[in-house]
Amino acid sequence: MTQVYFEDVSMGDEIGPMIKNPTREQLATFMGVWGGGPSRFNSDEVARSEGLTGVILPGHMSMALLTQLLTEWKGPSGRLKSMEVNFRRYLQPGDTLALKGVITDTEVVDGENRVTLDVYIENQKGERAQQGTAVVILPSK
Amino acid sequence: MADAEIDVTDTIDFDRSVLGVEVDVGSAEVTAEQIIAYSKALGETNPLHLDEEAAKAGPYGAVIAPPLFYNVLRVGAGPDPKVNFGTTGFDAGQHVEFFEPIKAGETIHARAKVHDVYAKTGRTGTMVFAVRRTTFSNQDGELKVVLDRINVRRDIRQ
Numbered sequence: 001m002t003q004v005y006f007e008d009v010s011m012g013d014e015i016g017p018m019i020k021n022p023t024r025e026q027l028a029t030f031m032g033v034w035g036g037g038p039s040r041f042n043s044d045e046v047a048r049s050e051g052l053t054g055v056i057l058p059g060h061m062s063m064a065l066l067t068q069l070l071t072e073w074k075g076p077s078g079r080l081k082s083m084e085v086n087f088r089r090y091l092q093p094g095d096t097l098a099l100k101g102v103i104t105d106t107e108v109v110d111g112e113n114r115v116t117l118d119v120y121i122e123n124q125k126g127e128r129a130q131q132g133t134a135v136v137i138l139p140s141k
Numbered sequence: 142m143a144d145a146e147i148d149v150t151d152t153i154d155f156d157r158s159v160l161g162v163e164v165d166v167g168s169a170e171v172t173a174e175q176i177i178a179y180s181k182a183l184g185e186t187n188p189l190h191l192d193e194e195a196a197k198a199g200p201y202g203a204v205i206a207p208p209l210f211y212n213v214l215r216v217g218a219g220p221d222p223k224v225n226f227g228t229t230g231f232d233a234g235q236h237v238e239f240f241e242p243i244k245a246g247e248t249i250h251a252r253a254k255v256h257d258v259y260a261k262t263g264r265t266g267t268m269v270f271a272v273r274r275t276t277f278s279n280q281d282g283e284l285k286v287v288l289d290r291i292n293v294r295r296d297i298r299q
Contacts, residue, residue, distance in 0.1 A: 020184060026183070027182070029181060029182040030182035030213075033178050034213040059232050059235075060212040060235065064208075064209035065183060067208050067209055068207075071187070071207070072186075081239060083235070083236070083239075085234050085236075087232055
């Protein structure tokens with residue numbers, strides 16, 4: 001992993017897109033760790049009874065995918081400080097997710113090199129399934 | 142739009158006595174196997190999440206969990222504000238602050254409270270927001286994550 005430094009970034013810089021194609025197998029593995037009974041996340045039958053076409057990803061699974069855009073970008077010495085994400089649309093296995101970010105602010109606060117970003121997940125129709133903001137601390141050169 | 146919304150919290154029926162009351166909602170042991178399976182499900186590539194040998198030689202001395210791993214810990218939800226409104230509820234998002242990473246071998250303790258309940262009426266009707274705050278720490282009291290989970294209730298007949 002390469003390291004990005006605070007001095008290298010500025011407002012308006014874009015990061016990504018990182019493309020993710022979550023599969024049914026990955027969702028099943030995820031649900032195996034989370035556990036719980038039949039739900040819209042692990043049973044097509046339950047999902048259909050709720051008016052969905054089939055199983056959907058838990059919102060926090062999609063958000064965890066979005067988080068990877070930041071953890072891969074920040075490098076080993078960067079730190080993800082906070083995230084605020086709104087869940088707007090559900091995503092399903094087989095969807096193509098484009099994870100994107102844009103830097104909206106850079107400032108030094110309490111000795112921390114804070115980079116604030118808008119982050120979002122776009123589906124294959126160009127709709128924003130999740131969007132929010134994140135703060136990443138980057139090292140200085 | 143925000144400027145057209147009216148705060149109607151006072152008109153909403155919910156249990157105000159639970160506001161701000163923090164309770165223990167349980168603890169969960171974290172294994173390397175859980176973290177590795179979770180990381181594979183997300184298509185993670187960082188060896189610190191996937192490879193026990195590499196992680197042991199790394200800065201944390203154990204496999205560390207990706208930032209959102211706290212979501213799969215089986216702990217309780219905490220006090221219920223019993224919002225008596227609407228026909229449907231959904232998970233509207235999370236606000237989360239990260240401290241130290243969760244490591245394999247730790248026991249994570251969670252405490253939760255109803256942080257806020259508020260209601261707004263706007264162009265698309267009334268929505269009631271319940272914000273539940275959960276604080277995750279390890280067995281030594283080391284702070285891991287502070288999570289605000291936002292649930293929205295609305296009346297789809299409006």
